[in-house]
Amino acid sequence: MAIEWKDVSKRFGKETVLSHVNVRLEDGGIYCLAAPSGSGKTTFLRLLMRLEELDEGTILGLGEKRVSAVFQEDRLLENSSVLSNLRLVTGKLYSGAELTAVAGRLLPETALPKKVRECSGGMKRRVALLRALLAPSELLLLDEPFAGLDEENKQRAACMIQEYAKGRTVVLAVHTEEDAALLNARLLRF
Amino acid sequence: MKKPAILAFWLLVWQAATILVHNRLLLVGPADTLLAFAGQLVNRAFWNAVGFSVLRIGFGVCLAFCAGLLTGSLAFIKPFVGELLALPVRLMKSIPVASFVILALIWTGSENLSMFVSFLVVYPIIHVTTESGLAGADPKLLEMARVFRLPAWKRALYLYRPALGPYLVSACRTALGMGFKSGIAAEVIGVPSGSIGEGLYTAKIYLSTAELFAWTLTIILVSAMFEKVFLLILRECMAER
Numbered sequence: 001m002a003i004e005w006k007d008v009s010k011r012f013g014k015e016t017v018l019s020h021v022n023v024r025l026e027d028g029g030i031y032c033l034a035a036p037s038g039s040g041k042t043t044f045l046r047l048l049m050r051l052e053e054l055d056e057g058t059i060l061g062l063g064e065k066r067v068s069a070v071f072q073e074d075r076l077l078e079n080s081s082v083l084s085n086l087r088l089v090t091g092k093l094y095s096g097a098e099l100t101a102v103a104g105r106l107l108p109e110t111a112l113p114k115k116v117r118e119c120s121g122g123m124k125r126r127v128a129l130l131r132a133l134l135a136p137s138e139l140l141l142l143d144e145p146f147a148g149l150d151e152e153n154k155q156r157a158a159c160m161i162q163e164y165a166k167g168r169t170v171v172l173a174v175h176t177e178e179d180a181a182l183l184n185a186r187l188l189r190f
Numbered sequence: 191m192k193k194p195a196i197l198a199f200w201l202l203v204w205q206a207a208t209i210l211v212h213n214r215l216l217l218v219g220p221a222d223t224l225l226a227f228a229g230q231l232v233n234r235a236f237w238n239a240v241g242f243s244v245l246r247i248g249f250g251v252c253l254a255f256c257a258g259l260l261t262g263s264l265a266f267i268k269p270f271v272g273e274l275l276a277l278p279v280r281l282m283k284s285i286p287v288a289s290f291v292i293l294a295l296i297w298t299g300s301e302n303l304s305m306f307v308s309f310l311v312v313y314p315i316i317h318v319t320t321e322s323g324l325a326g327a328d329p330k331l332l333e334m335a336r337v338f339r340l341p342a343w344k345r346a347l348y349l350y351r352p353a354l355g356p357y358l359v360s361a362c363r364t365a366l367g368m369g370f371k372s373g374i375a376a377e378v379i380g381v382p383s384g385s386i387g388e389g390l391y392t393a394k395i396y397l398s399t400a401e402l403f404a405w406t407l408t409i410i411l412v413s414a415m416f417e418k419v420f421l422l423i424l425r426e427c428m429a430e431r
Contacts, residue, residue: 049337067337075334077348079430088348089338135338
C-alpha cells in the first residue's frame with residue numbers, strides 16, 4: 001500500500017518546517033529528498049519514523065509498516081562490537097557466516113569484532129547503513145547515508161542500497177542531486 | 191611503586207605517633223596491631239566471628255542491592271511507584287543508624303541486627319541511583335530502539351543497562367563501605383554473640399587497644415575484599431559486549 005501525505009504541515013514553535021506537503025510514495029519506489037540543510041528533510045523522515053507529531057494533515061498507508069533507518073547521527077552502541085550492533089536488529093535472521101559475508105561487502109573483516117568506539121567516522125556510517133539494510137522492514141529511511149564516505153565506499157553503499165531496496169519503499173535525504181542519481185531515485189520536491 | 195611508598199610513609203607516621211604518645215592504652219603501633227591480628231588468625235572464634243558478621247552484613251547488602259534495583263526500576267517505569275516510595279526512602283536516608291538499631295533490637299533481637307541495618311543503609315542509595323541512572327539513558331538511542339521496534343528486553347539489556355552501569359558502580363563503592371561500617375556499628379550496640387561487633391565491644395571493655403586495632407584491621411580487610419568481589423561481579427554484569 002502506497003504512503004500518501006495529504007496537506008501535511010509541521011511547525012517547531014513559530015517556525016514552519018513543512019508546509020502543506022502532498023506526496024505519494026509508491027510501494028517499492030526509491031525516493032530522494034535532495035535539498036540544502038534546514039529545508040525539512042530530517043523532519044520529513046522523522047514523521048515517517050513516527051518520532052514527530054503532525055500539526056496538520058494526515059499520512060495514509062503508514063499503518064503497521066516496519067521501519068529501519070539511518071539517522072542523521074550514527075546512533076550506534078559505542079561500547080559494543082560492530083557485530084553486536086548488527087545482531088541487535090537482525091536477531092537470528094542471519095547466521096554468523098551470512099552476517100560476516102554481508103557485512104564484508106562494506107566493512108573489512110577485521111572490523112566485526114571491533115568496538116564501535118574504535119571505528120573511524122566513515123566505518124561507523126557504514127555500520128549504521130548495514131544495520132538499516134539488514135533489519136527486517138518495509139520502509140527504509142536513510143538520512144545522509146553517504147556522509148563521511150569516500151567515493152569507493154559511496155559506490156559500494158549505493159550498490160547495496162539498490163539491492164536491499166527490492167520489495168521496500170526507500171526514502172533518502174542527501175545534499176546533492178548526484179547522490180540521488182547514484183540510486184536512480186525519484187526526486188521529491190515540496 | 192608509588193602506592194607501597196605512600197603506605198610505608200603513613201605506617202611510619204603511625205609508628206612515630208605511637209612513640210610520641212608513649213601510652214599503649216591510647217595508641218598502639220602498626221607492629222603491635224599486626225601481632226594482635228596474627229594472634230587472632232589462629233583463633234577459631236575469630237574466624238567464626240568473621241563468618242557470622244560477613245554472612246549477615248553481606249546478605250543484608252545483597253538483599254538491599256536487589257530490592258533497590260527492583261524498586262528503582264519500577265519507580266522509573268511507573269512514576270507513581272517512585273512517588274509512593276519517596277517518603278520511606280527519604281526516611282531511611284535521614285533517620286540515624288542508632289535509632290534503627292534500637293528499633294531493630296526491639297523487633298528482631300540482636301542476632302540479625304547487622305543484616306537489617308546494612309539493608310536500611312544500602313537500599314535507599316541503590317533505589318535512588320537506579321531511578322536516576324535509568325533516566326540517563328541516551329534519548330537518541332531510545333529513539334533508534336523505537337524506530338527499529340526493539341523488544342523491551344533488548345532495550346533493557348543494550349540501552350538501559352549501559353546507562354545504569356557507571357552510576358551503580360559508583361553508588362556501590364560508597365554504599366558497600368557504609369553498609370559494612372553501619373552493620374558493625376549495629377553489632378557493637380546490640381552485641382550479638384560471636385560477632386565482630388562483640389569482639390570490638392570486648393576489646394573496649396578490657397581496654398585492649400591492640401585487639402581493638404586488630405579487629406578494626408579485620409573489618410577494613412573484610413570490607414575491602416567484599417567490595418572488590420562485589421564490584422568485580424557487578425562490572426562483569428554491566429559490561430557491554
